[in-house]
Amino acid sequence: MPEPIKVLVTGAAGQIAYSLLYSVAKGDVFGKDQPIILVLLDITPMMEVLKGVVMELQDCALPLVQEMIPTDKIEEAFKDIDAALLVGAMPRRDGMERKDLLAANVKIFQEQGKALDHYAKKTVKVVVVGNPANTNAFICSKFAPSIPKENFSALTRLDQNRAQAQIAGRLNVPNNAVKNCIIWGNHSSTQFPDVSHATVTKNGVVQPVAEAVKDDHWLNNEFIKTVQNRGAAVIKARKLSSAMSAAKAICDHMRDWWFGTHEGEWVSMAVPSDGSYEIEQDLMYSFPVNIKNGKYTIVQGLKIDDNAREKMNVTMKELKEEREMALAACQE
């Protein structure tokens, strides 16, 4: 058995964590033979609830969990961690403006960035889920200058999975027959779900998705809107935001980052822009990436037409605005 790794989940008493923790604890993310020390951070008023979550995890009697550390202390939570799944954030309350929510959450991620800087391993891999995820990840990285920028990411894999499932449903094929759907930009309704480079395998034949769907109007309108607004649709139906699917996407994201992507396949992750595809640097922008030996590279050379360029710029503009608001909130 290898040495245990230390994995932090924040928002550990929340609804996403309730699905996520079981998958992480049973080896879906870091491997079936990788022992884990699970660190569970939430805020002080949630400690009683967190106690119940810990009891349930104990009762799962899983072989890989060596230790659980439930805590409301940030310095204890971030100490020597190998991976950080930053799910916890303040929820949007009635009457709260987007700007107020952003300011409140930016403060949380400013503090957690500093904690990563002081206490975590320099090799830590960080995925931010709490919204606004891209901008929170940007702030986290900014306040953790001793950790390489490339170690920070935000979750857009749920959006990618939603896009893949919509195409598979439309073509009546299994989900894994659809490959290389891309999410560009922000995890928000300005994101650009792009299937112009995606393929589908049907009856043993690999085809571009656009050729198989044969309906450009649907692909450019209804499909994009459905993916962009899927989170809101789930809230409307369930009266709660996505949790099971979000947890699954977090697992996909971190597992692929840990173990790599398959040859010829890419996945979407919000990562610091290096200027690829004319996206301004210093933004956490979702790109298609290949991953090998724990390191991702942004897929290069994809053809971007005018229509795609326009959509990629809209979501970049929103991220620039969020960045300005976030930086201003950090000064307050």
Ligand code: NAX
């Ligand atoms: P819940 O409100 O159920 O849980 C959030 C938990 O975080 C609570 O237990 C709360 O006490 C805790 N928390 C708040 N401040 C904290 C802090 N400073 N440190 C540690 N814990 C803290 O929300 P849940 O449904 O689990 O969603 C969590 C976050 O994920 C939200 O911000 C949500 O908007 C975001 N999402 C992001 C998605 C993505 O794809 N990037 C999709 C799903 C989800 O909507």
